[in-house]
Amino acid sequence: MEAIVLETRNINKSFHDPVTIPVLKDITFQVRKGEFVSVIGKSGCGKSTLLYILSTMDTDYEGDLLIDGELMRDRKESQLARVRNEKIGFVFQFHYLLNEFSVLRNVMLPGLKLNQYSEQEIEHRAFEKLKILGLQDEVMKKPNQLSGGQKQRVAIARALINDPLIIMGDEPTGNLDKKNANIVFDTFKELAHEFKQTLLIVTHDQEFAENTDRIIEMQDGRIIRM
Amino acid sequence: MKFRLLSNIARSLLLARWRQTLVAAIGVTFSITMFVTLLSFMNGLNDLLDGLILNRTPHVKLYNEIKPTEVQPVNLDPKYSKSYNFVRSVKPGKTTKEIRNYLAVTNSLNKDKRVLGYAPKVVTQVFFNVGATDLTAAINGIDPDLENRLFKFNEYVVKGDYLDLKNIPNSIILGKALAETMMVEVGDLVQITTSQGERVQLKVVGLFQSGLQELDKVQSYASIGTVQKILGKNTSYVTDIQIKLVDMAQAPALAKEFGRKYETDAEDIQAANAQFETGSKIRNLISYAVGITLLIVAGFGIYNILNMMIYEKMDSIAILKATGFAGSDVKRIFISIAISIGLFGGIFGLLFGLGLTSLIDQIPFDTPALPTIKTFPVRYDPKYYIIGGVFSLITTYFAGYFPAKKASKIDPVIIIRGK
Numbered sequence: 001m002e003a004i005v006l007e008t009r010n011i012n013k014s015f016h017d018p019v020t021i022p023v024l025k026d027i028t029f030q031v032r033k034g035e036f037v038s039v040i041g042k043s044g045c046g047k048s049t050l051l052y053i054l055s056t057m058d059t060d061y062e063g064d065l066l067i068d069g070e071l072m073r074d075r076k077e078s079q080l081a082r083v084r085n086e087k088i089g090f091v092f093q094f095h096y097l098l099n100e101f102s103v104l105r106n107v108m109l110p111g112l113k114l115n116q117y118s119e120q121e122i123e124h125r126a127f128e129k130l131k132i133l134g135l136q137d138e139v140m141k142k143p144n145q146l147s148g149g150q151k152q153r154v155a156i157a158r159a160l161i162n163d164p165l166i167i168m169g170d171e172p173t174g175n176l177d178k179k180n181a182n183i184v185f186d187t188f189k190e191l192a193h194e195f196k197q198t199l200l201i202v203t204h205d206q207e208f209a210e211n212t213d214r215i216i217e218m219q220d221g222r223i224i225r226m
Numbered sequence: 227m228k229f230r231l232l233s234n235i236a237r238s239l240l241l242a243r244w245r246q247t248l249v250a251a252i253g254v255t256f257s258i259t260m261f262v263t264l265l266s267f268m269n270g271l272n273d274l275l276d277g278l279i280l281n282r283t284p285h286v287k288l289y290n291e292i293k294p295t296e297v298q299p300v301n302l303d304p305k306y307s308k309s310y311n312f313v314r315s316v317k318p319g320k321t322t323k324e325i326r327n328y329l330a331v332t333n334s335l336n337k338d339k340r341v342l343g344y345a346p347k348v349v350t351q352v353f354f355n356v357g358a359t360d361l362t363a364a365i366n367g368i369d370p371d372l373e374n375r376l377f378k379f380n381e382y383v384v385k386g387d388y389l390d391l392k393n394i395p396n397s398i399i400l401g402k403a404l405a406e407t408m409m410v411e412v413g414d415l416v417q418i419t420t421s422q423g424e425r426v427q428l429k430v431v432g433l434f435q436s437g438l439q440e441l442d443k444v445q446s447y448a449s450i451g452t453v454q455k456i457l458g459k460n461t462s463y464v465t466d467i468q469i470k471l472v473d474m475a476q477a478p479a480l481a482k483e484f485g486r487k488y489e490t491d492a493e494d495i496q497a498a499n500a501q502f503e504t505g506s507k508i509r510n511l512i513s514y515a516v517g518i519t520l521l522i523v524a525g526f527g528i529y530n531i532l533n534m535m536i537y538e539k540m541d542s543i544a545i546l547k548a549t550g551f552a553g554s555d556v557k558r559i560f561i562s563i564a565i566s567i568g569l570f571g572g573i574f575g576l577l578f579g580l581g582l583t584s585l586i587d588q589i590p591f592d593t594p595a596l597p598t599i600k601t602f603p604v605r606y607d608p609k610y611y612i613i614g615g616v617f618s619l620i621t622t623y624f625a626g627y628f629p630a631k632k633a634s635k636i637d638p639v640i641i642i643r644g645k
Contacts, residue, residue: 052639057548078552085550092642096545100238110549112231158549170642 004069005165005198006031011053011063013046023049024061025221031166031200036192038209039202041218050218051170051202055088056080068165085114089159091169095151097143103130103154104139111161122161129157133187149180156187160197167191169201173208185211232555235546236562243535247563250531251571253524254622258575258614259582261517265610266583268513270603272506278437279499282377284345284468285477287498288325288490294318323349323465331467331488340472340480345372347466348453353419356408360419363404363444367453376470379447386412386432391449398452399432401442418456426456518617525621528567532560532629536636543633544641553634560633564626565619572618576611 011027014020023046031037041047052058053065056072059080065072067087072080084090097106104126111122130139133153143151152172159167169188173181185208191197192213201212209215217225240247294316300306325331328346335344348367353360370391373379380388383399391397398416400408410416414430428448436442448456454463469484471477477494485492496503536543543556587604 048643052643055548057637057639078554081547081550081552081555084548090548092545092548094541094642096541096548096642098238098542098545100242100542109231109235109546113228113550113555115228115231 002033002035004030005033005067006054006200007064007066007069008054009064009066011050011061011065013049013053013058013061023221024053027063027223029216029223029226031198033165033198034192034196036188036199036213037201037216038212038214039200039216039218040204040206040209043204045218046221047202047218048170051168051200054200055090055168056083085110086162087165089162089164089167091152091155091159091167091172093171093174095143095148095155097151097154097158099142099144101142102140103135103143103146106143106154107157107161110158114162116162126157126161129160130154132160132190133157147180149176149183152176152180152184153187156184160191166198166200169199169203171203171205172201173203173205181205181208232558233562236559236566239535239539239542239559240563240566243531243538246531246534247567250524250528250567251574253527254521254568254571254618255575255578257517257520257524258572258618259578260520261614261617262576262579262610263582263586264513264517265613266579266604266606267586267602268509269605269607269610272509273605274599274603276506277378280474280495282382282436283495283499284377285471285474285495286469286481286484287493288331288467288469288484288488289465289493290321290323290325291491292318292321292323324459325464325467325488325490327488328462328464328467334487335467335469340476342470342472343372343376344467344469345369345376346450346464347468348450348457348459348463349465350453350457351421352456354404354408355417355419355425361404361407363401363446365398365418365453365456366445366447367450368447369450373447376468382434382436383432384435386430388432390431391447391452394429394431396426396428396452397431397448398428399434399447400430401445402433402435403439403442404444404446405430405433407443420456422458424456424458428452517614521617521621524571525625528564528622528625529629532564532626533632535563536560536629536633540636540641543636544638547636547638548642556636557630557634560630561623561626564622564630568618568622568625571622572615575618576614579611579614 007030008027011024012022013024014022027050039047039050049058053061056065056067067083072083075083098109101109104123107126107129108122111117111126112119117125127136127139130136133156135150135153135157138146138150143154146154152175173184176184188199188201189211192199201208203209215225216223298311298313298316300311300313332344332346335341346369350365350367351362352365353362368379368391370379370388374388384402386399388399391399400410400416405411408416410430412430412432415427416430417425417427419425434442434447436445450464451461454461457463471480474495478496481492481494484490546556547553583604583606586602589602591599591602593599
């Protein structure tokens with residue numbers, strides 16, 4: 001069996017404004033290294049909320065979250081930032097690239113923040129990641145000169161720069177047309193199978209989910225299939 | 227490395243909005259320029275006005291005032307010591323204007339470490355005989371060297387050389403207005419009559435202009451020996467001792483002490499010219515207030531621009547935080563943006579301030595009242611540049627601090643979900 005990279009134990013969360021509404025109920029599951037997991041469910045079932053808890057950005061919940069076997073409870077904001085930097089890569093629905101920087105620099109930023117390698121080394125690694133995603137000709141361009149699909153692939157390269165334990169995606173193909181969505185999906189699949197990259201993708205695209213290794217389905221704040 | 231990365235991001239954000247940044251920096255530049263210029267000019271003016279009066283006024287003046295004796299003989303008589311005595315129409319007795327024991331007084335002053343220097347003076351009223359009329363004016367017998375050293379006498383001598391008072395016997399320097407009334411020039415002779423009726427001829431070796439027309443009409447200077455000779459007195463006859471102190475603030479206390487010790491009347495500079503110091507202080511206060519107001523206004527400009535930048539860059543801040551930048555990193559980025567606006571704006575402000583003050587320094591300012599002033603007065607003092615520089619950094623830091631704090635508190639979840 002592969003090691004467990006992400007684990008939740010009885011996670012509960014409620015919104016309190018204006019009345020208390022429970023959004024997540026007793027979420028308990030594990031993700032093992034190398035798994036390509038998708039989380040599906042109808043709008044409002046709590047799948048995005050769950051993702052933000054898993055990503056450590058939302059700390060307002062009950063229950064335990066373990067990343068790489070470490071409990072995330074009672075950590076300082078800067079420590080959680082460090083965890084996100086080192087262990088989690090993000091791909092959002094919208095690419096969120098910084099237009100002030102070149103494509104290469106955008107990919108390098110989390111690496112520079114982690115400060116594990118020299119700047120030349122990070123640049124080299126960023127270039128390698130972009131090459132895997134077929135963007136080697138676009139490295140010096142500014143993000144606003146790229147197409148939507150290219151931007152999303154740059155965002156994936158950025159998520160990969162620190163060799164994260166897990167990549168989390170929030171509807172990463174939601175804004176893309178069929179062709180680009182397929183390219184992004186194939187990229188994920190390649191990462192999962194060739195590079196043993198763990199992926200946890202929230203989506204409402206049934207077709208996307210069916211092609212992943214494992215589906216976690218949610219309904220009204222509960223996991224109904226996993 | 228970390229600092230480099232953050233400043234790199236800060237620079238990119240800055241350059242992305244370079245127009246707004248430039249406007250903010252110009253605001254700082256403008257206010258620092260005005261701050262430095264205002265203070266330099268105001269203090270130049272203060273120095274000028276102080277110099278006009280204070281430089282020429284002794285800190286303590288020892289003299290004898292003609293006045294009736296305070297203790298009348300009747301009060302000394304034991305027979306009337308228990309009575310309340312009325313003496314009507316008291317007149318001054320035969321008092322002399324001479325400072326008694328002049329040599330002993332100067333010996334004592336020479337030893338006093340609080341005294342920077344002193345200059346003796348003999349003042350007397352004479353008549354200048356011009357044709358059929360006589361003009362009254364005072365002759366000040368002075369020691370030209372001492373008078374110049376302590377009171378910058380040469381600055382007021384507009385024609386001729388003040389040292390001729392010493393080198394040419396029986397010489398006189400007239401007030402310019404007085405000379406014009408008598409229609410005499412340097413090199414001419416004037417005849418005077420003393421109050422004792424002596425007639426003496428003196429040679430005009432120079433003209434002086436004090437800046438106060440009324441004074442120039444009734445004042446003249448001769449060497450102390452000349453005046454003593456005219457009056458038929460010996461060389462220890464001195465009517466005034468003008469003292470300059472090391473510390474001007476001590477003048478009132480020392481005036482009292484000297485007056486008691488040397489049994490003379492003593493007047494201090496603060497009593498004689500109280501309004502001047504007040505004027506200087508208020509002018510200083512006004513210029514600081516205006517300068518600091520300008521800086522605070524510039525600070526609000528920076529605050530606005532950073533706030534706007536944060537709203538525009540909300541997505542970028544959210545993604546930076548999502549990919550592992552801590553709130554403190556984001557805060558540092560925005561504070562360094564603010565500080566660099568302050569730094570560059572401030573540096574240019576100081577340079578422009580120096581430029582503007584030296585420009586003002588070149589503007590001709592010719593007034594007959596101030597013979598030594600040819601251009602607008604300016605004081606170059608590194609103090610103003612240091613205050614301006616430090617203040618520009620402090621204001622921009624605070625202008626950046628609050629928006630930066632807000633940026634550091636941005637919750638990435640809200641931004642990312644909001645899309």
